[in-house]
Amino acid sequence: MCGIVGYCGPKSVTPILLDGLKRLEYRGYDSAGIAVEGSDAIKVIKRTGKIQDLRAIVSVNLEGHCGIGHTRWATHGGVTDINAHPHLDASGKIAVVHNGIIENYTALKASLEKQGVHFVSETDSEVLPHLIAYYYQGDLEKAVRQALRQVKGTYGIAVIHLDEPGRIVGARYGSPLVIGVGDGEMLLASDVTAMIAHTKQVVYLEDGELVSLTKDTYTITDLNDQQVDKQVDEIQWDLEAIEKEGFACFMEKEIFEQPESIARTLSGRLDLEYATGKLGGLNMTSRELLAVKRIKIVAAGTSWHAGLVGAYLIETLARIPASAELSSELRYRNSVVEPDTIYFAVTQSGETADTLYAMRELKRKGARVLGICNVVGSTIARESDGGVYTHAGPEIAVASTKAFTSQLAVFYVFALLMARMRDMSVSAGQRFVKELQGIPEKVREVLKQRDHIQALAKKYYKARDFLFLGRGLEYPVALEGALKLKEISYIHAEGYSAGEIKHGPIALVNEETPSVFLVPRDYLREKVISNMKEIKARKGPIIALCTEGDAEVAAIADDIIPVPAVDELFYPFILIIPLQLFAYFCALELGRDVDQPRNLAKSVTVE
């Protein structure tokens, strides 16, 4: 969350910063601002609202060739113009943009105030320009390094100084920062999406690294001023991957992209001959995989839901006890780490702070942690002991869709791999492989229900509360469906195991509270039908997602969304799609900003 962009080069900097911020807007959109080096002053323009609001007040005369920009998701301090970044020091010569949280800012601020520094904002970030100014003696890089030695917390920063024109100093600790290496121009950003229009050559900074760049050079050092050599990576996708391509918004585009994104995740990972999965990135030998006695998954939000499906599937198929836990809980509870256990850290961005810190705590305890990430080169991808890239392509919408189904696909391949090393037969493995290969086509079929689901959204969007109910593999899917609706429509939707409602939540049910049931033709169908009858006896409206041709379910439900039949283990792929579409269309009916829902931001890089 929060986005940083910086540019040095021959072009006019302002449009590049504004376009970069627009690309980063999914990371935070409370407020935004830019700072541009003029000939005699740093010019700062910032305000609450989205990038289009900022653009509206940027003067055409804001000329310059070096500058930094920021889009914010508020943590410390409310959403005000003053609290927006960039922040300046007292002289107005130093401008800083900052992602992360300065944990000791109260102490730093008090000490600076004692020296007469006057603070204008309520942010933790504002200590940075003042602190850098305090140390500045003609060398910005050095001043930044000295300042950062005083700081506790997390940061990705970009800094400019009027007295050192054409230079940007950046540094990272816990918040990502990438250098874009152009031809006679350099960029710095929290995320490659902000620079892909200019260059595909990038250098990822690590924690504790600092960069000083001009239009032609970049020098990377650590906090002890030791120079660091880094490789240049090339981005593997194109600008179109982060364009809407005719869709109304990124979420819609990403929902409809899922047949391709799931296929990409599976590509090259299914071994037909031996009817198993291939995941070389795990960095584990067959012997090591066979010795695994326990699998634990740590994740947050949507990734946690994918992990719940994964745990269920692994234990069911491979007979290895598996569970999924929230990163923010695991990190602090001093869990027991056992030597024969492997952990998966699951995150789209690879930067999710809760998951990253949980991973580090586990690794400190000696655990082997594998990553399941979408963003290549992300922190978790780099720090984990191995892992799997989902290859879903850039996900821009804040509400995750294709990242979820690609995470599922990874777990299906992994469960197959582990099961085939144990008790699953070749023929069962072949059936599994074929079913999995057929999933993208089945997803394509489900997407054809678009109009029907839109009609249902028009019928139900006024409901203030929803229950989403499923059992077994469909229980996490219900949680995910409820989360989607909550995130983008702000309707209070809650997911429950359908077997659990009579232990309390059914008290919420009346004529005005619809329940969305996941009731495919599987071994739990009869039980879920009983739960549907309990709801109908209380006059609750029911939307049922069921297998095509299920007349019994259709007779009980008020409305149905029929889905094609698949093997009973594969319904999560098929059932989440209508729930994503339902959330999307409800949000549209309610006039919500689908790609940038209130209070949220993509890639939660604070705890």
Add this chain to the structure above:
Amino acid sequence: MCGIVGYCGPKSVTPILLDGLKRLEYRGYDSAGIAVEGSDAIKVIKRTGKIQDLRAIVSVNLEGHCGIGHTRWATHGGVTDINAHPHLDASGKIAVVHNGIIENYTALKASLEKQGVHFVSETDSEVLPHLIAYYYQGDLEKAVRQALRQVKGTYGIAVIHLDEPGRIVGARYGSPLVIGVGDGEMLLASDVTAMIAHTKQVVYLEDGELVSLTKDTYTITDLNDQQVDKQVDEIQWDLEAIEKEGFACFMEKEIFEQPESIARTLSGRLDLEYATGKLGGLNMTSRELLAVKRIKIVAAGTSWHAGLVGAYLIETLARIPASAELSSELRYRNSVVEPDTIYFAVTQSGETADTLYAMRELKRKGARVLGICNVVGSTIARESDGGVYTHAGPEIAVASTKAFTSQLAVFYVFALLMARMRDMSVSAGQRFVKELQGIPEKVREVLKQRDHIQALAKKYYKARDFLFLGRGLEYPVALEGALKLKEISYIHAEGYSAGEIKHGPIALVNEETPSVFLVPRDYLREKVISNMKEIKARKGPIIALCTEGDAEVAAIADDIIPVPAVDELFYPFILIIPLQLFAYFCALELGRDVDQPRNLAKSVTVE
């Protein structure tokens, strides 16, 4: 859920049935009815509504000395007069009341209809009188036995026949049934509360057993007509335990009873000399307890929340990996059972169907399952390999309160026991014992905040949505606080780990959505304060439960509920009390029926 009562004896049966049903009303209150043997006909009176509505239409002339009654929680078929029990056969001579679900009723009904039987209700239960009539040839007991051999599903039933005056036949399979042995009178009920006013001598039926009783005799047989000898048990508590004793409702009484009920749970279970716990009922030697490598807890609803606290505590203190899972999920997911694992089945009633079936599945797989139950002699208490009674006393309010804190107390004793067998020192054990012994007094202190909490309820009860947020040990407490509010006020309250809100749920937050934060002085306090700031940056109102004197929290929150300081592991006891009271007072403000919330019933004996 659902209640059964029957009586044979010299007294007038109608008031006994009505009073018994009143006692059972917490088990279900959709509709109720009674069937009384007259001299020439079975007289049935039944209707939707509560027992007081039934009482209003019962004629004073409904004389008789043998009869059966029922209070219903609808599963199959809506809430209508016709669907209320008792149900009659076509001749009107046989009356049946039934708890449970007849799973093959569709087939049975079709076959009876082929033979010309006309059904009047939509219930599964109505097949029973028709089926018994089909087999009846002058011996009711035999006809019931033959009928039940055809039935798949669960039942507790009571049956009378006009041609066999003064006899009640009962049978159980999956739904509890107890015989009350009086002096020249006999009772039959689903729950001892219905008979405690008449006798304390009881005989618990087991699954597959059938009883034929008259005012002086009872004969117990199995479905193969083999006689079964059973012992007579004596109830250990008095009628006052199920009276309101001056409180407005049972829930209020039970909330205020917690200093005593927790003390009862702890009584005799703390060993001061060795600074450990004593739980003889586990039926496990020290050697066996030392060999335990893993602990899993299965439960539903409020008991699951207690289990989540228990798992956290056990893993933290005893360093044994522990987790808690929903019964309805565990039962069907073919989980891996490992030999060095023990399971706890946690349920107030000891009859919760989901938990019972999960336990049976686990035992079938060879697992050792221990029960944590409140009701002595309940099915889970009898079928488990050992366990612990909570001794909280009868809990009548549907929303569980004292059962929860007593379940917590059991887990604290157990965690101490296991920790002291492993790495906890004597001195740490002594501190733990002292802190635990002091909890009832701290709870008493918290209860003094009654008026303050009532004032907060008056301020906030109009909110349509609430978030309840905590981390670590307080995360399950947040879930439980939200469940309480949901159950009795019908406000949509949702519990979350406070660390998880920024991954989606925070989208719900605006000026109208209050958040209740659990933020005691523990090692997670700083992190929770950060989460509070995230909410405040989005203008969400905050009620914070914090340790007395915490000015920092008070400065951020809109309102606080201060609680006395305890060791950081013990806050769940202290923090749940204000949440119970808050739910209670919100429900009062909204004019809800606190003890009998809509759609719910005590002791969920169906899946």
